[in-house]
Amino acid sequence: MKIAVLIIRSLLGLIYLVFGLNFFLHFMPATGPAMSAKATAFAGGLFGSGYFMQYMKVIETLSGFFLLINKFTAFFLLILFPITLNIFLFHTILAPSGFPMGLGMLVFHLFLGFAYRRYYAPLFTVNPVV
Numbered sequence: 001m002k003i004a005v006l007i008i009r010s011l012l013g014l015i016y017l018v019f020g021l022n023f024f025l026h027f028m029p030a031t032g033p034a035m036s037a038k039a040t041a042f043a044g045g046l047f048g049s050g051y052f053m054q055y056m057k058v059i060e061t062l063s064g065f066f067l068l069i070n071k072f073t074a075f076f077l078l079i080l081f082p083i084t085l086n087i088f089l090f091h092t093i094l095a096p097s098g099f100p101m102g103l104g105m106l107v108f109h110l111f112l113g114f115a116y117r118r119y120y121a122p123l124f125t126v127n128p129v130v
Contacts, residue, residue: 005115012108013067016080020061023053032097039094056083074119077112084109 022028035043046053060083063076084105091102113120 001115005112008108008111009067009070009073012080012105012112013064015064015105016060017064017068020057020059020064023057024061033095035095039090042090042094059083073112074116077109077116078120081109081113 018028046056059079063080066072066076088102088106091098
């Protein structure tokens with residue numbers, strides 16, 4: 001289990017680090033299959049906000065780095081989960097050509113969430129006491 005966690009954590013961290021850095025450094029070509037009108041509108045809204053895409057890519061880059069070095073891993077997995085879920089849903093509903101990547105990322109993330117479940121247990125306390 002430890003080896004599987006190491007490999008999957010490293011792969012997910014690498015995906016987020018590389019794609020986060022690519023947004024700022026443009027080292028991979030931006031060519032890909034044409035997106036639907038709804039997918040283009042969604043992406044246009046993220047870019048059009050003027051801040052959101054940059055904000056999200058900084059989070060992806062930092063989180064990917066921390067996953068790779070295995071520091072604050074449970075925290076950064078929690079921070080990244082909404083982004084992973086959105087990637088999966090975007091590629092499932094709006095741009096199906098990327099479905100395998102979105103599904104793979106979701107499966108990796110859920111596996112790691114299960115592996116680190118003991119760190120999340122206190123979050124599910126029904127009646128917290130201060």
